[in-house]
Amino acid sequence: MKLLYVLQIIIIQTTRLKMPQIGKPVLRLKFCLYFLFFNIAIAHAQPSTQAMLTKLNKSKPTIIALSPHIVEMLFDIGAGEQIIGTTEFSDHPEQAKDIPRIGNYIRLQLERIIELQPDLIIAWKSGTPSDDLARLTTLGFNIVYSQPNTFEDIASEIEYFAQLTGHSEKGKDLSSKFIADLNVIKTKYSTKPEITVFYELWSRPLTTIAKGSWPQQHLDICRANNPFKDVNSPYPQVNIEHVLQQPIALIIQPVSFNQKNREGFNWQDWLTIPAVKNNQIIKPDADALHRMTLRSLGELEKLCEEIDLVR
């Protein structure tokens, strides 16, 4: 990535990028190269803490946070008051509901963002519209990304965002405590015997999880065996016939606060499944379980305890 930035700088320096000069073939080529590398660079870039702090040049920058988990992280580190805009579904903690909305995971309102003039934009790399982010970068906004794929990533992002927003100490404390608590849970369940579970992510069509999905690490830590772990798609749709062939001892049916009325799969029709026969179906809080924040650790612990009770 550094190489891309170096190339970009070299091209800018040699081109002295002014539109009227882009007439000669060599300069046109340089302009194209600049455009190509610039776009690749902005798509990948996660600036270092020091580089971004220098750019921000403010102890308490104003922030636009482009996903619910980022808002939650910022409130955890004490930067909630600095958020001036966010996307829909940012509902935790309670104060987050009062932050002005400037779009959703489909589309951002560029005009509103320009109007708000945030010092810093924190985007969810895979969940925020990438074309909007590319436009915001070319318009000169400071953007950093969140992409937690593991529990450890949550800790490192908490620390990173805390440094950028002027809450370094609190970020370090939270991050260290989070890792310590995570290690306690990991150690506690690492020697437990495996138990086969079915994770019902969605009922119609019946959808579960596999390797590469966020909840799979929960099952790994709790020593729960997911019979569909090796399927190629991270969120595969499965046929009930596939489920019937497995010795499922527990069914996990997460329920979100926003989707309380969603109809779960009717397991009572399938009494041959040991979990159904023994009424071993649990319904953890999907919002806490699936959102990559400090809260997820508490939910992980609860999930492991409930799985342990069935073991």
Added chain:
Amino acid sequence: MSKFSVKIFLLAILCLASTFAALTIGPASISTQELVSCLMGVCQNTVTEMVVWQVRLPRVLVGLVTGIGLACAGTILQNITRNPLADPYLFGIVSGAALGATVANITVANQLTIALPLAAFVGALSSVILVVVIAKALQRMEQLLLTGIAVSFMFHSITQFLLYLGDPFATNRVIFWLMGSLARVEMSNFYVISTILLFALVIIFALHRQIDALLLGDESAASLGVNVDKLRLAMLAICAALTATIVAYCGGIGFVGLMVPHIVRQVIGVTTVPLIIGSALIGGTFLLWVDVIARSALDSAEIPIGIITSAFGSIFFLLIMYRTRNNQEAR
């Protein structure tokens, strides 16, 4: 002044007024006075300058040329196939673009700014080329539409299979991309679409007599010295290039190419020149207002533009069916 000239003059005024009105409406509050002075080169602050020049103006201009382009492509395709249901998208352009967009989303998710429009364009053109090759192999050029539908379904199934196997975020991105939007456009997109549109219009106007001859039937056109297959192929290529470019930048915006020519036939005329001029003015004006609704109907979000054009399109279609039924009963 003839009746035709008056109608075109009024439509041109409406189109110009709509362009200016669309510039004044948006989530950022900018007064008309501020807007005018900013357009004259004297912006009150950098925020207004950025909103007007970097976001709103490119969006309105691309909306205008997109509406013109889709309506003109629809008009030409309906005339050369003599099929009132012909629409640029029936030739597999959107399904080809969707396949391209899906491949880009799955393979190069971090470089979508360049890769997505490029892949969508390649996909759209490949689809049209495949349609033409199959229709030629079957030696039934008049069945272009049916071939287009078959190829569309084929591309659609490949897309769905890839999405099923791929990253769920890619699925989201492709689904919402297909709904169409002008939010991602830049001034450079306006230059590209305008160039292709201008090129297409020049060729259409140069060949308008031959296209009109096609309305009389293939045999009559041939007897007038028109090479029917070559003309049909050339027009299809032009419409495909125009639509593929628009789809690559704006996603799937359905129904504009289908319904605008029908309105123009009722209001202005059926031969190529008045039909193209009328379709351009009504198509451009229509898409400008659809985009205004898309970006200002909801407080904190945007509605994908394809949803609104399809909603209008379906109601319009039902009205046409109702009117046709009434006309038949009257006879």
